[in-house]
Amino acid sequence: MKRFLSGDEAFAEGIRLACPDVISAYPITPQTVVVERLSEMVEDGSLDSEFIHVESEHSALSCAIGASAAGVRTFTATSSQGLLYMAEGLPYAAGGRFPVVMMNANRATALPWNIYGDQRDSLALLDTGWIQEYAADAQEALDMAVMSYYIAEHRDVSTPFMVNLDGFVLTHTYENVDIPDRERVREFLPPYETENCFDFEHPKNIGFSAGPETNFIFKYKEHRAFERAIHVIKEAERRFGELFGRKYTGLAEEYLTEDADYVIITLGTAAGLCRTIADELRREGVKAGVLRIRYMRPFPNEEIARALKNAKAAAVLEKDISFGNAGTVYVNVAAALQWAGVSTPLYDFVGGLGGKDITHADIRNIYESMGKGAPRVTFMGIGVE
């Protein structure tokens, strides 16, 4: 069934299909619509979930962790300041291996106060042990609401999952979206089963401490789960493609990279405009390509190295800066090239902070200026070099 939905509404439809047992969330712009739709679905009986009204984001995630420890499927959603307020709980959920799914609407972080989209909220929390996916359109948002549970709850993974939607550009933009059949989603997504939960018959100690002798081993096991997740992501996409006819491309999505001389690497919705301009440049005889990172964790190291190996130059376009260094996406991409011994010069373009539009001219400028001069960080469109 096709419906005309915003990114937020599409995500809520995906959650209705995944049918979490417990939803605990606190509204925050630009995520609010997700929470509103889900509460309406619970109210009208079309979603059989326990909707817990909480007083803060810290409580929202804490409730989801507690419910997950009771052995049920859980969902929360937030954005920006709310995500930062959840920060304490993020490694807690990850270390406890509770497969909570969260939708995060990417939004600028204060100060100055700003409700518009950039990716500094989730990228600041990249090291907390959550899988991070960045959707590029409303259909992907809906599909990831379903697929995220398959991946997060898989026995080889057991890791919480954050699906990121660009604030406003994706959360509030309407598109034609295909809503999968509920029975087929049931076929795709098995009920959540785990032994990592309370059990009256077999008392357990859950969420314990671990001293210096063993703590390190738990951390290594978390890391290993991300390596396993790469295979589970592929398996989920293969099964999803068979059942619903939509293909996803794993950790990264490539566009004309095979023979590209100049490649832009980016996250989320900005990739759409980059593809349009790559087409335009191709008509002018410039071999341009785009690599969209879908997963920041686990990170597409191999895909990036392969796509950039024969390029003359590449540039990261990101809505992030790690003050005192480059942007976080740049640093990760540069490491991917280093692992593989690829020496393609890599430039960093910071754009779209606080919701500033990334324009057609901005992206043409990235393609035209990459490869010229020493690699550096460029803040786009603010009148400084």
Next chain:
Amino acid sequence: MKPYLREKKSFAFEDIPEDTCFEAGYLVTVNSGWRSRTPQIDNEKCIGCGQCYLYCPDGVIAMDGKTPVIDYDFCKGCGICAKICPKSAIELR
């Protein structure tokens, strides 16, 4: 009741669970390493009132009839038992 200490204590990679979830009551180590002084009961002075048993914040004092018994594997040496004892029968050494 004294905490149940498992005889098999393994820190081998495969014996460590994947998640922070394990059979209840499983302790792999005693917990008294930071004690700098140790409470000693003078049974001559002790009247068996049970105040030390009631006040011990870590629950490591048991009453064997009228005689308090301290579990030194888990006593942290805080000294509350000595402070509360009405007969000054407990001394930290």
